[in-house]
Amino acid sequence: MKYALRKVGLLILTLWAAITLNFFLPRLMPGSPTDAAIAKLSQNGPVTAATRKAIEIQLGVPDGNVLEQYLQYLKQVVTLQFGISYTFYPQPVAELVSQALPYTLILVGLVTIVAFVCGTLLGVLAAWKRGTWLDALPTLGGSFASAFPYFWTALLLLFFLGYVFKIFPTSGAYGVTNTPGLNAAFLGSAAVHAVLPAVTILITSLGGWILGMRNTMISTLGDDYVTFAEANGLKPRTVALRYAARNAILPNLTSFGLALGGVVGGSVLVETVFGYPGIGYLLLKAVTNQDYPLMQALFLMITVSVLLANFLVDILYGVLDPRTRK
Amino acid sequence: SIDIKSAPDPSLGADTLLIAADTGSPSMQRVFNPYLPNTRIGSWNMFEPLAILNDLTGEDVPWLASKTTIPDPQTVVFTIRQGVKWSDGQAFTPADVAFTFDLLKKNPSLDLKGAWQYMKSVEVKGDDVVVHLNGDDVPAAQVIEQTQIVPEHIWSKVKDPTTFTNPDPVGTGPYTLGNFTPQEYAMDKNKLYWQADKVEAEHLVYPASNTQLDVVTKGYDWGFSFITDVKGTWEKANPSNTYWFPPGGTISLFPNLTEKPFDDVNFRKGLSYALDRKAVGDAAAEGYMEQAGQTGMLLPNQDALLNPAIPDKGLITQNDKTAASYFAKAGYTTKNGKLVGSDGKPLTITITTANGYTDWLRAVQSITKQWAAVGITVKVAQPQPAAYQLALRNGDFQLAMGSVGGTGSVYQDFANNLSSEFYAPIGKQASGNFGRYKSSEVDALLTRFKSTTDEQEQKQLGYQLQQIYYDELPSIGLYYGGSWGLFSTQKFTGWPSAKDPYTSPKTYVSTALLILTHLKKSEATK
Amino acid sequence: MSTEAPGPAAPSDALLSVRDLSVVYEPAGADPTFAVENVSFDLRRGEFVGLVGESGSGKSTLGFALTRLSKPPARISHGRILFDGRDIASIDSEALREQRQGGFAMVLQSGMNALNPVRSIRNHFFDVFKAHGHVPHDRREQRARDLIGKVELPAATLDRFPGELSGGMRQRVSIALALSLEPQLMVFDEPTTALDVLVQHAVMNTIRDLQKSEGFTAVLISHDLGIVLEATERVLVMHEGVIVEDGPSSQILSNPSADYTRMLLSHYADPRAEIVSLPGFEDRSIRRDQGVSRSALASPEHAPTVVTRSISTAQESIVVKGVSKTYPPPRRGEQPVRAVRDVSFTLEPGQSLALVGQSGSGKSTIAKMITGVEKPSEGSISFGGLDVAKLRRGQLRDLHSNVQMVFQDPYAALNPLHTIEYTLMRPVVNFTGLKGDDARHRVRELLDTVGLTPVEQFAAKLPHELSGGQRQRVVIARALASDPQVIIADEPVSMLDVSLRAGVLALLEDLREKWGVSLLYITHDLLSARLITDNIMVLHDGAVVERGETAEVLQRPTDAYTVALLDAVPNPARAHGAT
Amino acid sequence: MTTTPLNPSAETVPVDDTLLAAPGPWQVITRVASTIWSNTKARIGVIILLLFVVVAIFAPLLAPYDPSATTFARSQDASAAHWLGTTAAGEDVLSQLIQGARISVFVGFVAGLLSTAIAVLIGLSWGYVKGWGADVINFVVNLFLVVPGLPLMIVIAAYLQNGGIGMIILVVVITGWAWGARVLRSQTQSLRGRDFVTAAVFSGERPARIVFREILPNMTSLIVGNFFGAATSAILAEAGLEFLGLGDPSTVSWGTMLFWAQNSNALLTGQWALLFAPGLCIALLATSLTLINFGVDGLSNPRLRESRKAAK
Numbered sequence A: 001m002k003y004a005l006r007k008v009g010l011l012i013l014t015l016w017a018a019i020t021l022n023f024f025l026p027r028l029m030p031g032s033p034t035d036a037a038i039a040k041l042s043q044n045g046p047v048t049a050a051t052r053k054a055i056e057i058q059l060g061v062p063d064g065n066v067l068e069q070y071l072q073y074l075k076q077v078v079t080l081q082f083g084i085s086y087t088f089y090p091q092p093v094a095e096l097v098s099q100a101l102p103y104t105l106i107l108v109g110l111v112t113i114v115a116f117v118c119g120t121l122l123g124v125l126a127a128w129k130r131g132t133w134l135d136a137l138p139t140l141g142g143s144f145a146s147a148f149p150y151f152w153t154a155l156l157l158l159f160f161l162g163y164v165f166k167i168f169p170t171s172g173a174y175g176v177t178n179t180p181g182l183n184a185a186f187l188g189s190a191a192v193h194a195v196l197p198a199v200t201i202l203i204t205s206l207g208g209w210i211l212g213m214r215n216t217m218i219s220t221l222g223d224d225y226v227t228f229a230e231a232n233g234l235k236p237r238t239v240a241l242r243y244a245a246r247n248a249i250l251p252n253l254t255s256f257g258l259a260l261g262g263v264v265g266g267s268v269l270v271e272t273v274f275g276y277p278g279i280g281y282l283l284l285k286a287v288t289n290q291d292y293p294l295m296q297a298l299f300l301m302i303t304v305s306v307l308l309a310n311f312l313v314d315i316l317y318g319v320l321d322p323r324t325r326k
Numbered sequence B: 001s002i003d004i005k006s007a008p009d010p011s012l013g014a015d016t017l018l019i020a021a022d023t024g025s026p027s028m029q030r031v032f033n034p035y036l037p038n039t040r041i042g043s044w045n046m047f048e049p050l051a052i053l054n055d056l057t058g059e060d061v062p063w064l065a066s067k068t069t070i071p072d073p074q075t076v077v078f079t080i081r082q083g084v085k086w087s088d089g090q091a092f093t094p095a096d097v098a099f100t101f102d103l104l105k106k107n108p109s110l111d112l113k114g115a116w117q118y119m120k121s122v123e124v125k126g127d128d129v130v131v132h133l134n135g136d137d138v139p140a141a142q143v144i145e146q147t148q149i150v151p152e153h154i155w156s157k158v159k160d161p162t163t164f165t166n167p168d169p170v171g172t173g174p175y176t177l178g179n180f181t182p183q184e185y186a187m188d189k190n191k192l193y194w195q196a197d198k199v200e201a202e203h204l205v206y207p208a209s210n211t212q213l214d215v216v217t218k219g220y221d222w223g224f225s226f227i228t229d230v231k232g233t234w235e236k237a238n239p240s241n242t243y244w245f246p247p248g249g250t251i252s253l254f255p256n257l258t259e260k261p262f263d264d265v266n267f268r269k270g271l272s273y274a275l276d277r278k279a280v281g282d283a284a285a286e287g288y289m290e291q292a293g294q295t296g297m298l299l300p301n302q303d304a305l306l307n308p309a310i311p312d313k314g315l316i317t318q319n320d321k322t323a324a325s326y327f328a329k330a331g332y333t334t335k336n337g338k339l340v341g342s343d344g345k346p347l348t349i350t351i352t353t354a355n356g357y358t359d360w361l362r363a364v365q366s367i368t369k370q371w372a373a374v375g376i377t378v379k380v381a382q383p384q385p386a387a388y389q390l391a392l393r394n395g396d397f398q399l400a401m402g403s404v405g406g407t408g409s410v411y412q413d414f415a416n417n418l419s420s421e422f423y424a425p426i427g428k429q430a431s432g433n434f435g436r437y438k439s440s441e442v443d444a445l446l447t448r449f450k451s452t453t454d455e456q457e458q459k460q461l462g463y464q465l466q467q468i469y470y471d472e473l474p475s476i477g478l479y480y481g482g483s484w485g486l487f488s489t490q491k492f493t494g495w496p497s498a499k500d501p502y503t504s505p506k507t508y509v510s511t512a513l514l515i516l517t518h519l520k521k522s523e524a525t526k
Numbered sequence C: 001m002s003t004e005a006p007g008p009a010a011p012s013d014a015l016l017s018v019r020d021l022s023v024v025y026e027p028a029g030a031d032p033t034f035a036v037e038n039v040s041f042d043l044r045r046g047e048f049v050g051l052v053g054e055s056g057s058g059k060s061t062l063g064f065a066l067t068r069l070s071k072p073p074a075r076i077s078h079g080r081i082l083f084d085g086r087d088i089a090s091i092d093s094e095a096l097r098e099q100r101q102g103g104f105a106m107v108l109q110s111g112m113n114a115l116n117p118v119r120s121i122r123n124h125f126f127d128v129f130k131a132h133g134h135v136p137h138d139r140r141e142q143r144a145r146d147l148i149g150k151v152e153l154p155a156a157t158l159d160r161f162p163g164e165l166s167g168g169m170r171q172r173v174s175i176a177l178a179l180s181l182e183p184q185l186m187v188f189d190e191p192t193t194a195l196d197v198l199v200q201h202a203v204m205n206t207i208r209d210l211q212k213s214e215g216f217t218a219v220l221i222s223h224d225l226g227i228v229l230e231a232t233e234r235v236l237v238m239h240e241g242v243i244v245e246d247g248p249s250s251q252i253l254s255n256p257s258a259d260y261t262r263m264l265l266s267h268y269a270d271p272r273a274e275i276v277s278l279p280g281f282e283d284r285s286i287r288r289d290q291g292v293s294r295s296a297l298a299s300p301e302h303a304p305t306v307v308t309r310s311i312s313t314a315q316e317s318i319v320v321k322g323v324s325k326t327y328p329p330p331r332r333g334e335q336p337v338r339a340v341r342d343v344s345f346t347l348e349p350g351q352s353l354a355l356v357g358q359s360g361s362g363k364s365t366i367a368k369m370i371t372g373v374e375k376p377s378e379g380s381i382s383f384g385g386l387d388v389a390k391l392r393r394g395q396l397r398d399l400h401s402n403v404q405m406v407f408q409d410p411y412a413a414l415n416p417l418h419t420i421e422y423t424l425m426r427p428v429v430n431f432t433g434l435k436g437d438d439a440r441h442r443v444r445e446l447l448d449t450v451g452l453t454p455v456e457q458f459a460a461k462l463p464h465e466l467s468g469g470q471r472q473r474v475v476i477a478r479a480l481a482s483d484p485q486v487i488i489a490d491e492p493v494s495m496l497d498v499s500l501r502a503g504v505l506a507l508l509e510d511l512r513e514k515w516g517v518s519l520l521y522i523t524h525d526l527l528s529a530r531l532i533t534d535n536i537m538v539l540h541d542g543a544v545v546e547r548g549e550t551a552e553v554l555q556r557p558t559d560a561y562t563v564a565l566l567d568a569v570p571n572p573a574r575a576h577g578a579t
Numbered sequence D: 001m002t003t004t005p006l007n008p009s010a011e012t013v014p015v016d017d018t019l020l021a022a023p024g025p026w027q028v029i030t031r032v033a034s035t036i037w038s039n040t041k042a043r044i045g046v047i048i049l050l051l052f053v054v055v056a057i058f059a060p061l062l063a064p065y066d067p068s069a070t071t072f073a074r075s076q077d078a079s080a081a082h083w084l085g086t087t088a089a090g091e092d093v094l095s096q097l098i099q100g101a102r103i104s105v106f107v108g109f110v111a112g113l114l115s116t117a118i119a120v121l122i123g124l125s126w127g128y129v130k131g132w133g134a135d136v137i138n139f140v141v142n143l144f145l146v147v148p149g150l151p152l153m154i155v156i157a158a159y160l161q162n163g164g165i166g167m168i169i170l171v172v173v174i175t176g177w178a179w180g181a182r183v184l185r186s187q188t189q190s191l192r193g194r195d196f197v198t199a200a201v202f203s204g205e206r207p208a209r210i211v212f213r214e215i216l217p218n219m220t221s222l223i224v225g226n227f228f229g230a231a232t233s234a235i236l237a238e239a240g241l242e243f244l245g246l247g248d249p250s251t252v253s254w255g256t257m258l259f260w261a262q263n264s265n266a267l268l269t270g271q272w273a274l275l276f277a278p279g280l281c282i283a284l285l286a287t288s289l290t291l292i293n294f295g296v297d298g299l300s301n302p303r304l305r306e307s308r309k310a311a312k
């Protein structure tokens, strides 16, 4: 009981510290939201002193001293009211986030899961067929592909498949004429738009899962219970999947939890290259525009989802590993 | 290399303009409140000003006000145009104008142009709207006239105009909002428009994504974007593609005039003579922009306003010897190839530029090399844009890159840079005059500028300001920042060009109205 | 070789004929090891055969080869394995897999880990049934219950996961699983090594009974000659990859032919006997009366030379008074573990005290409390003027300069990256304040004391260059480095081969005598307790159930638990009716 | 750019038994080297890495032109004078590519080393101390694992305002050490339970000495592996940050080359070598480190070592 309390206490403490960090980090950045807004405007032409004043009034100098702001922020966190975004003034943060979230969750989330599943299966295969081409191909291919810079892969795919051969759309999350909603045209279009970003993430993340699974699987293949299962003449498939792979997957779950938690953060580089209206892109905008309200909401969401994902993985761990039950 | 071809999007009709202007990041919000910095570009096509200040020529084009008169330096009278209708059919009246000014007064955050900085009160007199100014302030008319007018019958019901997104805009302009999605919106011709006969494009389409690749490949008709190797890409992609890059401002170096040795005009002259401005401009804009003179004027746009007494149109040719002599006057001599001050320390200068402004960075790199040749070590500081702005405002720099001029108003251009009205001590935030220039002579000239309605006198005052600018180098002009106009003549002709420079190619200010009312269907489309 | 040369033709009732079998390990980037060389033998149906030999002699390797479980880097380099007349050394993997039902099965050495931790026991059985299809669907549950019953486990065990079972239970489950294949040949690779004495005894009984009732041919691999001789009819003795002796158990017991077998036998004795004598030891019960000088004591390996330095004798005694230790519950909802309950004793200067008991009886916990590693929950422990339970870190160092440990596993107790000199130098520098050459000299002395000569050579060596016995000597030398008054030896020889054990024990005994240190000797091995201690304490569930003079207690135990412990000691003589 | 480790199983690797059998500092190093070399994949990795290192060291000699000279014709296609063409600013692409190797190799090496050093320091003390000290470290490490990596990088990069490569290294180190610390901690925990560590306590050793002289040397392979992993992600992170424009675009590195390529739309002008070459170099350099890690993995986990047959 004491242990569990301690654990929960530590979790809350971590959450609090992360939230606090999320408050102070943006404020460490030099320049104010007004400066950022002016900087953006000034790219279009001269910004007069009057404009600067108007924007200052509009975005408002945050009320009170840092402590008051911090308390205000904590209140926002608890009530989930983050106010109005500076960058996308006067759009409420909640609206922006809820618009962007589904795309990221579906694209990055789905791809992360697919990459984990495929990578794990390939890793199992590689370890099982160790020393054959079924091992060499995914391991080497995977490690090469995972060394590609994300954005580079994205750019090449975009250029060749998007612009030169015009097979896939070049930006956005769905066709310009579609109205988001549960209609076939939109969903089809959204699927087509997701292909290139998805392939990019898949290519660059698959390798890690393959290697991770292969290595743990090779370790479990040497474990006594695997030898004993073989000695009992179990079918190779059973030995590979129910004995070796089933145990090997456990340590990989931790990484999967972290990766899943990272999903909400989106894939900044990929979303940037493909102009994909997800959280990653929003985040980059928020940070470069010093959009405190938006940044705070996003950071909070990301932090909580990482913690949550880890928590879920802990639970999953318990389900999958009877040793941790009880 | 791979050739990229462009063809008009077949899904768009021949009467539709595809415009690369409104970049949504990551997608577009439906904001058509013209007083918010985040308003969609399309609101410029719906909310018209009283008059358009043509920033290229400096002329005022009467618009919703059919006439602007300045009976005395403290009063501006706008005669409101008759027969104008809001796009919902209601009549446009002087009351709408008065309501708009009132709205800006009540909500100063909406007053982006700062009209109420100059205004005392507004009254409606028949068809006229009379604006009383705070004092003598003739140039203020050019600011006030730019105010975009909104309908009273709609905006008077808005609870909080400062956060009002105006999703279903009603304006007087040539277009109304059509289909809107976060990735693209369309505008349709306003059938009730007061000069409907001049508007030939039936629809406008603004996609959210306008990367250079998009602009070149997707059959755009109008774009405002710098493109690498515009001839080899944009022009090559389609035979009807043209471009025009008139100057839109002077990219300059702001010396921090409160700091040694930048407070010494001889030192500034030395720096200036040590610059090969052509090379700097070439590096920054791949040879598409001209070097700038030291008059503060944008040439050839403002040729007519240029002080003829200034030699060579204010252009300064690089001359390391002259530079050295000025440096010597400022107490700097060359030792072992380094410029050394009287204290015996070699000179190191930091240039501050904004991170991500790559053209500026290229320019700075070029300057670094040139000044290295005269023995100056240059360090480059590249804070993020917001931090760069902060540095400018606080005067926390030695030399900073920045843009000067381009408002179309000679008074505004000089006042923003030189007026002690904007002076703030180092560490205090300034909103203009970042170099902290202080000159009673200039202040006097600006004051006189405010109180004269005589165009000739204004011109003369302009000459004097140019002369001072030339002699004192409060900022060092480098090259012109471009207005990057890309046009396709496939569907429409009549785009502004070097031959017909009737306005700048900008898509995002009221001057766009000048273009939209100027376009003619091309032979092919007719 | 004194082995009865097996003829080329197998006897007609042979189930398994092995001919010229060689197995080699070929790890990448290392030299090959020839683990089994030219081994030939036959097994008749229903025979129970033992395979003994020291660690590393190739027993497991041979066992794996017989059941065709060798995996890279192991490779059968040569020879044939005829099972039921069919050469299984070269059949393909699917045919081999099918052979495993009704053919040959193996119970692994590390039976504790032989079960898939994430599958229930029932599923383990069902997996086997499914793989071979030899049990119809509707009879599977019943069959699994039968099997689990055969190894004397309740049917509820089927619902459990391996992690919820004790080591002995797990080993029984593996045996039941192997049985479920209905094999004709079963290879047990050290089925009881990892188990506790009492459990070991019970599991061995089960195996013996099963072999009798089911009638399979069985091979029992063990390093413990006692167990093998007690259980089997015939014994193969293996040494360095070669079978050096093959004969009936009774014959080997009474009349071993190979030197190696004789050596193994000579280190075997019954702790209950009136007189216990092993090479290098004289019987303890008579020593006291006769006061024999023991300076002639010599280990078979290295005789320690006479130590020249003056020796301090222990002056302080360790007084343990009413000590209890309760650990917090290992998991939520469980009871706290009462590891030690109200134990009191005094370890007088120069005394040797044995602490015996089965696994988990709290022996190590007592050692930890005495050395200050753990704090007692109740009671007090004092050493001289020090109250051990209340020491701070600096004082703990003082304690350690007087109370030292000899660790169980000499392989784990030495940092593989440090030379012997470094390892011994550290305590010398830390505790005696000697520096430089003096310290080095002291290290040489220590090495000499434990009989590692030539000392210069040993000082420069790294642990992996030493044998297990030599390493344990280094560990002992390290314990002596601070010139301690008390040495606590926690199972110091249980990881060592028989041939090395006696040497290390003799050394301990000798040092105690010479240096006058007190010795707390922790073990579950009653024989060694009998050999080197004067007094004994028997622990059961953390409490002392019997204490007294060692010879007395072992010969005439009064407590039921002590009797059970003594019964668990294998007694081949009893099994084979010979003396 | 992600912090997902390449080898998630690293946390559960068994205690380094190879090294337990292969002692002595020099022997350790030669053993590490020879084990890595004996692995075909790792050998290929070493060869590629050495190639890049040589290019990096001799960059000024190898580059045909000054990499930042803007004196050539703009956006040229490949030619005899400019094998990979020129940039939109008129720089020689090949010279930039050669010069860029310096930065990437340097960043990879230094950032890898620093974040490994921090991971070692924190991971070891975390694994060794008990009580509230461990809780505090646990807390800090968790925080660094939980706080989103890339945004943190962006914020730090923005805050530190463009200190160039030094800043990038700092950012990569700040955001990259935590995972390694966690892996090293679990290894430390498993090693500290070993008898030889307890024995060192009985020898009167002080905690710091136990950690650094007894435990640390036994984790060599894990640390080496962590170094290569950290170096790989540092190289990728450097490229990513430069690409986003958060670095100093006036340095010549593969990341800034990509930044400029994207900025001046190299694909549009047909300068695709400008985009392709630096990306490929980054991928190759990172791959070489990943390949070497195969060998290192084998070192710490004998089961991963390729059998002789497979190696041939």
Ligand SMILES: Nc1ncnc2c1ncn2[C@@H]1O[C@H](COP(=O)(O)OP(=O)(O)OP(=O)(O)O)[C@@H](O)[C@H]1O
Binding pocket: C025, C026, C027, C033, C035, C053, C054, C055, C056, C057, C058, C059, C060, C061, C062, C073, C074, C109, C223
């Ligand atoms: N995987 C391996 N790689 C290389 N050599 C090995 C391997 N496994 C065992 N050996 C070597 O083969 C020899 C025989 O080992 P084996 O395990 O058969 O001995 P054993 O008699 O079963 O010993 P123990 O009683 O310790 O179990 C030993 O020298 C051992 O070092």
Ligand SMILES: Nc1ncnc2c1ncn2[C@@H]1O[C@H](COP(=O)(O)OP(=O)(O)OP(=O)(O)O)[C@@H](O)[C@H]1O
Binding pocket: C327, C328, C330, C337, C338, C339, C357, C358, C359, C360, C361, C362, C363, C364, C365, C366, C524
């Ligand atoms: N740190 C600990 N936390 C909780 N319980 C423990 C701890 N250490 C030991 N125990 C428990 O205390 C009891 C006694 O353990 P101890 O190690 O003293 O036994 P032992 O007699 O030395 O056994 P063995 O012969 O197996 O070494 C066991 O039930 C054990 O599980």
Ligand SMILES: [Mg+2]
Binding pocket: C059, C060, C061, C109, C189, C190
């Ligand atoms: Mg064995």
Ligand SMILES: [Mg+2]
Binding pocket: C363, C364, C365, C490
């Ligand atoms: Mg114990």
